[in-house]
Amino acid sequence: MPVKPEAPAEGVGAVDRALSILFAFEAGDAGLTLAELSRRTGLYKSTLLRLIASLERARMLVRPGAEARWRLGPALVGLGLRAQSGTTLLRELVPPVLRRLVAETGESASFYVREGEARLCLLREEGRHAARDQVPPGSLLPLYRGAAGHVLSGAADGLSVTIGERDPELAAIAAPVRGSQGLLLGALCLSGTATRLRDARYRAPLEEAVRREAAGLTALLGG
Amino acid sequence: MPVKPEAPAEGVGAVDRALSILFAFEAGDAGLTLAELSRRTGLYKSTLLRLIASLERARMLVRPGAEARWRLGPALVGLGLRAQSGTTLLRELVPPVLRRLVAETGESASFYVREGEARLCLLREEGRHAARDQVPPGSLLPLYRGAAGHVLSGAADGLSVTIGERDPELAAIAAPVRGSQGLLLGALCLSGTATRLRDARYRAPLEEAVRREAAGLTALLGG
DNA sequence: GGCTTCGTTCCGTCAGACAGAATATCGTTC
DNA sequence: GAACGATATTCTGTCTGACGGAACGAAGCC
Known part of the structure; x- marks a missing residue:
């Protein structure tokens, strides 16, 4: 259920954008490149990289290898169970x-x-x-x-x-x-x-x- | 594994703050009040309310009733399974x-x-x-x-x-x-x-x- | 009624975040 | 090896989005 970054002004835009990255992942996605995330979210790559840094630090996204490709991270499993x-x-x-x-x-x-x-x-x-x-x-x-x-x-x-x-x-x-x-x-x-x-x-x-x-x-x- | 909002400048501060709200919830929390979330995250209530609005819209937090009390939302279950x-x-x-x-x-x-x-x-x-x-x-x-x-x-x-x-x-x-x-x-x-x-x-x-x-x-x- | 705590609203300020250009790297083709 | 296209990364000027915190109303307690 992706959020709409252009939704009425309530909340925090950067947070909406960051969450839209998480919701860009679909079942079966092994890993998404920066370019693919940009296509799916409509965000600039520089914006994506900044937001991804926060999501990585929280381990909601992980970058499995050296190449620029991300997957949903283990913190989401933990939060999901807690939810x-x-x-x-x-x-x-x-x-x-x-x-x-x-x-x-x-x-x-x-x-x-x-x-x-x-x-x-x-x-x-x-x-x-x-x-x-x-x-x-x-x-x-x-x-x-x-x-x-x-x-x-x-x-x-x-x-x-x-x-x-x-x-x-x-x-x-x-x-x-x-x-x-x-x-x-x-x-x-x-x-x-x-x-x-x-x-x-x-x-x-x-x-x-x-x-x-x-x-x-x-x-x-x-x- | 809560993020540290005061971590070195990389990523987006507002996103770090928002995620720290999610990690403030512990197993067994039936619902947390605004005041309790403020205590656990160190964030001002006005800041919390703004951030929570984004998290609610994404259904990562839900407010089960009219009173100011939140729980982790169903979107996290979905993302957790996908992760x-x-x-x-x-x-x-x-x-x-x-x-x-x-x-x-x-x-x-x-x-x-x-x-x-x-x-x-x-x-x-x-x-x-x-x-x-x-x-x-x-x-x-x-x-x-x-x-x-x-x-x-x-x-x-x-x-x-x-x-x-x-x-x-x-x-x-x-x-x-x-x-x-x-x-x-x-x-x-x-x-x-x-x-x-x-x-x-x-x-x-x-x-x-x-x-x-x-x-x-x-x-x-x-x- | 007074006090404390909580939740909500408002607004001046400024620095955080953005857009997007520039640059570097990589993969493919010839 | 060069050229090209695509991708990833870095950088920075701009400005508005987000913050802090005051003010206010409500609720609970004594």
């Missing part, structure tokens, strides 16, 4: 819960976390119905719409139900999952068509299942 | 070779790759002798000393043997491992005490084994 450890527990505990919710209700089950002014679909299990929403894990969705958004933005303190808010044909039920000291970790969510979920009698057991499983996760996670 | 893929094949093919070398000769077997003007011990299997050199994987060693260094610096075109060069009591035998188009990928190395390896009759089968296994790796790797 991942933050959600490792969630990635262990949440999928079984999602599968149980799908087995029990037939609707799609997701887990969302807040990311700035958006929400990220971290984990997902598809429901059994042919008609259902499509949200691949990794998607960023609006924070202020949809049941999970209400939960994550604090607009809803407990269970939230929205019908046709993000899309007129879809509806969702979400409940907060908390960690130690009441920290809001994410939102457990069931989603399906508005046609099905509008029916309060159909919906009642779904609400109860989301509430129960979210409370269970909260208990497991120290909330 | 790792470059040596994945080596990490699969080389360890069995190292184990065979140890089984056959009893001496310690290592695989080095060049990193700028140094060499990195990527992989290692300890030998059976009580007296042996200590080089944990991940170590950086001098490029211009030692048999593996001669190979990686191009000072030796084929097999290299050095006795007492890096340490008076140690000796090593190394051969190049090449990839497609003759690209030098690394050096396969046996090392032990100078006392043992100084004996040409003792050493001859070791040289043959290193040569043979390096040629085998080269064949596997497209050289």
Whole structure:
């Protein structure tokens, strides 16, 4: 996901440029020359060399030999593992819960976390119905719409139900999952068509299942 | 391995500062506040906020909620995996070779790759002798000393043997491992005490084994 | 209410970073 | 060996991007 060096003025230009070098590398790149990096990033070679010096010192880039060719460095492996450890527990505990919710209700089950002014679909299990929403894990969705958004933005303190808010044909039920000291970790969510979920009698057991499983996760996670 | 923002003038200061933020995170940090990041990096909060804006846009940092608290972001996971893929094949093919070398000769077997003007011990299997050199994987060693260094610096075109060069009591035998188009990928190395390896009759089968296994790796790797 | 700490915004200053020219090196072709 | 094109490296004048740190508001504590 490369950054755009010409993005609106916020942040630091040199940092944006440096990071664009890292994102210039693609899977399978054994090593990129200065000329190739210049082509991929649009940066002058003198600029590249300055920025690369900082990235090399941090071992985010390494120059495997004497020739002018660079690869992504070991520091990124370390940071990547450290970045991942933050959600490792969630990635262990949440999928079984999602599968149980799908087995029990037939609707799609997701887990969302807040990311700035958006929400990220971290984990997902598809429901059994042919008609259902499509949200691949990794998607960023609006924070202020949809049941999970209400939960994550604090607009809803407990269970939230929205019908046709993000899309007129879809509806969702979400409940907060908390960690130690009441920290809001994410939102457990069931989603399906508005046609099905509008029916309060159909919906009642779904609400109860989301509430129960979210409370269970909260208990497991120290909330 | 945090960078030192006050390092000699090479590279770009703002980039060094930004990366120092990423390295400020430790394993187990659920999220760091602005004040805590300021303490750990020594940077002013206004400077931090500017730099963090760039890191957030690149999704190297994420702000999980409305409060001022950041975690390492998903882009680092992606870059970490991409960084790792470059040596994945080596990490699969080389360890069995190292184990065979140890089984056959009893001496310690290592695989080095060049990193700028140094060499990195990527992989290692300890030998059976009580007296042996200590080089944990991940170590950086001098490029211009030692048999593996001669190979990686191009000072030796084929097999290299050095006795007492890096340490008076140690000796090593190394051969190049090449990839497609003759690209030098690394050096396969046996090392032990100078006392043992100084004996040409003792050493001859070791040289043959290193040569043979390096040629085998080269064949596997497209050289 | 006062104090401390934190997070956010603002702005004058200047030195850090850039663009891009110049130079050196390398590889290829004849 | 010379010529050519491409690549890598070095250098420097310019100026604006980034910094430091003050000011301010909010939150928490006593």
